[in-house]
Amino acid sequence: MAINGSTLATLKRGQKGIIQSVDVADPQVQRLMVLGLVEGAEVEHASSAIGGDPMEFRLFGCGISLRQEHARHFKVSPVAVGD
Amino acid sequence: MTKSSETRIHASEITVARRTDASIAVVGTPNSGKSTLFNRLTGLKQRIGNYPGVTVERHVGILKVGDTATELVDLPGTHSLSAHSLEEHIAVDVIFGRMQGTQKPDGLLAVLDASNLYQGLFLVQQLIDLKLPLVVALTMNDAAEQSGINVDVNRLRDELGGVPVYPVVATTGSGLEDLRNAVAGMSQLAPAKRIVVWPELTEAASAMAADADEPIRFAELERLLIDGATAANREILEKLDANSRERLESIRDSLFGLEPPIARDARIRYAWVRDVLRNVQSSAPPFFSWRTRVTDFLNRPVPGTIGLFVVMAIVFQAVFAWATPIMDVIDAATSTLGGSVVQTFGEGALSSLIGDGIISGVGSVVIFLPQILILFLFIILLEDSGYLARAAYLMDRAMRSVGLSGQSIIPMISSFACAVPGIMATRVIPNRRDRIATIMAAPFMTCSARLPVYALLIAAFVPAEQVGFMNLQGLVLFGLYLFGIVAGILTALLMRQTALRGPKPPFALMLPEFRRPNLQTVFIQLLGRAKVFLYRAGTVIFVVAVIVWALAYYPRSEEIAPEIERQRQLAAYTLSGRELAAEYKRIENEAAAAQMEQSWLGRAGQFVEPVFAPLGWDWRVSSAVIAGFPAREVVIAVLGTVYAVGDEADEGTLSGRLQAATWPDGARVFTLPMVIGLLIFYACCLQCAATLAVIRRETNTWRWPVIAWLYMTSIGYLGALLAFQLGSS
Structure with a gap:
């Protein structure tokens, strides 16, 4: 269940989310899927650089940094804090 | 492909096969600890070359176990067999056996990072499907264990259809012996069974x-x-x-x-x-180590950015503080050696060739080494510790505003010490357009070789008055640094808008955990860098240095020697003791200046004088600038010679001469507008054969060094012209 408009770009620092759908039209987004950003993956927003862009995510223990313009293409359902 | 070229490939495969019993490709995702493992398996028995026609390095090493010698090919990291970048294309081509000059692998050593099984297994599954003999090295670093990840190795082997999995701790070397034997015996291994996932x-x-x-x-x-x-x-x-x-x-x-x-x-x-x-x-619940604490702290935007500047300041300080004394020693050693050659063999073409040509030519190559090695030591340490990726991440936004990406920051900053290692460090930039734009911008950064020229001219011609709380001389120096930065940024922007226009590359940077670099790996990489510099750049610098020597030496004038002798005799009548020695020295310097004036270099200076006259330069300045094209720091020595103060004059004497230099009509040559123009020329002009040679090597074509040279020289000329004409009118 994709929650209204939540994407990787809207996750708060320290918040986790599970990817629900990916907007695959952009070839650059397809390359990000090769790195493991696919439906079902749990992603945590770990940090961001000054100004909030790019953002750093944790994906199964490894750090990956994305620009906001790309993070927006991944719809997520946020995992409630404390899970 | 024609039949004949296929035959040629086969022949090269046979020669490769004769030397070793099998060829194994080492495959893994970037940052999987692949290169560390490769270095531990092969030690110093490795060669670094290039794949044909591209700038990607080819690392090949030999693993010896008993009587079997196995060739290991360390492939560029790849996430998938669907290649995207140039590096990935090469990795995939070698794996499939379609890379010219590289044998089809007899087996694969897959490197799987225990702390990043997610991406690692994605690749390993595709490798298993190739039906080649395959061994998995599960690299456990202390980071994986401390972050609380436990991997069930037996279970993993079963899930991978029974392929052998060897856990290895790269830092301590545990498990390495078993892996060595397994790789050496790979040719006896049955091909891996396919796992049908699709x-x-x-x-x-x-x-x-x-x-x-x-x-x-x-x-x-x-x-x-x-x-x-x-x-x-x-x-x-x-x-x-x-x-x-x-x-x-x-x-x-x-x-x-x-x-x-x-x-x-x-x-x-x-x-x-x-x-x-x-x-x-x-x-398991995460382990709280210094590493997580440091990572957590540096992850916050502001401390992270401040941390980056502190790290770069330390690197810079080290480059200047450590390299300068060594460089002074090399400099002194070269001139002593050159001098002793002249003393041993007497004056003559041969001794001048050896002393002033060859020895100072070699010296001008070697003098770069301390800075390059120290800078590279830091770059390798930063890269291997995982910090380089974080620096790129932190600076991405700022660099994006000038059309580059975060990965350009380290090459750019390094270029303030020396553009050569800076340009070599652009390898971390995956996108070719970004990489070339960075290479074109890097030589504008004020490198340490520009500093002596700036210092000389500023001390001689910029008055040391206070402007607000700053000294005018300091302000001018600061302005020149700033000028270099702005010119570099504008160049990058210009390049990305014109010749290198193209889509912005996706910015997906893997940010590895901080880890302790392995010293053996660091050492091997450093050695490789030094070799590359000495072989590829060193030969070019050396040849150019000898050519410049010949231009300044030939043709010898018949009239100067008797004239010296006459003047010496004259001096000997009237003077004695210390005064006579000083007079001899003066006569010698005058003779060197006269010789320089009628040498090819001096004639070239006079010939191009009309070209540089609009900039306010006389033939002496023009010759010095021409001589400085291979290496800009040479300018000071040449100015010393043409102004007859000797090529090792102290700065005070030389700047006195420069201040007094006049045109035939008595007007001063070094006016403030002319000096400012000269400084601008130096700030822009690409007077460095080493940089040109490295650009050639890193772009694999003469096109970019030629463009860079023409572009930077034109800007320098126009800047100097503008400064002189506006300032003088």
């Missing part, structure tokens, strides 16, 4: 394989179905009959529909990976 694709591929003209590897066909008829798949396409080739697109349509094949590939394989992970990996 039955529809396998079915489609087998239908096509049945129709093929020649036997084709299944995995290659599957890649063809996923990636489509791209240039990389040309060889596979040629093996298919016309019918299958035509049907390819319709098969792909029915397989994927509207979904991009790459996306489907990722979705299906990562779903399999998640299932495997649930079975083999258990996470």
Whole structure:
């Protein structure tokens, strides 16, 4: 269940989310899927650089940094804090 | 491909095969600890070359166990067999055995990072499907253990269809012996069994394989179905009959529909990976180490950015504080050695060639080494510790505003010490356009060789008055640094808008955990860098230095020697003791100046004087500038010679001479507008053979060094022209 408009770009620092759908039209987004950003993956927003862009995510223990313009293409359902 | 060229490849394969018993490709994702493991397996028995026609380095080493010698090829890191970047294309081509000059691998050593099983298994599953003998090295670093990840190795082996899995701790070397034996015995190993994770694709591929003209590897066909008829798949396409080739697109349509094949590939394989992970990996509560604390702190935007500047300041300080004394020693050693050659062999063409040509030529190569090695030591340490990626991440936004990406920051900052290691450090930039734009911008950064020229001219001609709380001289120096930065940024912007226009590359940077670099790996990499510099750049610098020597030495004038002798005798009548020695020295300097004036270099200076006259330069300045094209710091020595104060005059004497220099009509040569123009010329002009040689090497074409040289020289000329004409009117 994709929650209204939540994407990787809207996750708060320290918040986790599970990817629900990916907007695959952009070839650059397809390359990000090769790195493991696919439906079902749990992603945590770990940090961001000054100004909030790019953002750093944790994906199964490894750090990956994305620009906001790309993070927006991944719809997520946020995992409630404390899970 | 024609028949004859195929035969040639086979011949080279035979020569490779004769030396070693088998060739094994080392494959892994970037940052999987692949290179560290490769270095531990092969030690110093490795060669660094290039893949044909590209700038990607080819690392080959020999693993000796008992009597068997196994060739290991360390491939560039790749996330998938669907190649995207140049490095990935090379890795995939070698794996499939279609890289010219590299033997088809007899087996694969897959490096799987225990702290990043998710991406690692995605690749390993694709490798298993190749039906080659395969051994998995599970690199456990202390980071993985401390972050609380436990991997069930037996279970992992079962999930991977029984391929051997060897846990290795790279820092301590535990497990290395077993892995060594396994790799050496790989040729006896049965090929890995396929794991079918995507039955529809396998079915489609087998239908096509049945129709093929020649036997084709299944995995290659599957890649063809996923990636489509791209240039990389040309060889596979040629093996298919016309019918299958035509049907390819319709098969792909029915397989994927509207979904991009790459996306489907990722979705299906990562779903399999998640299932495997649930079975083999258990996470304990995270361990609180210094590493997590440091990472946490540096992850906050502001401390992280401040931390980056502190790190760069330390690197800079080290480069100047450590390299300068060594460089002074080298400098002194070269001139002493050169002087002693002249003393031993007497005056003459040969001793001048050895003393002033060859020895100072070699010296001008070696003098770069301390800075390059120290800078590279830091770059390698930063890279291996995982900090480089974080620096790129932190600076991405700022660099993006000038059309580059975060990865350009380290090469740019390094170029303030020396553009040579800066340009060599652009290898971390995956996008070619970004990389070349960075290479074009890097030489504008004020390198340490510009500093002596700036210092001389500023001290001689800029008055030391206070402007606000700053000294005018300091302000001018600061202005020159700033000028370099702005010129570099504008150049990068210009390049990205014109010759290097193209889509912004996706910025997906893997941010590895901080880890302790392995000293052996650091040492091996440093040695490789030094060799590359000495062989590739060193030869060019050396040749150019000898050419400049010849231009300044020949032709010898017949009239100068008797004239010196006459003046010496005259002096000996009237003077004695210390005064006579000083007079001898003066006569000698005058003679050197006279010799320089009628040498090819001096004539060239006089010949091009009209070109530089609008800039306010006389023939002496012009000759010095011409001599400085191979290495800008030479200018001071040449100015010393043409102004007859000797090539090792102290700064005070030389700047006195410069201040007093006049045109034939008595007007001063070094006016403030002219000096400012000269400074601007130095700030821009690419007077460095080493940089040109390295640009040539890193871009693999003469095109970019030629463009860089023309571009920077024109800007320097125009800047100097503008400054002089506006200032003098």
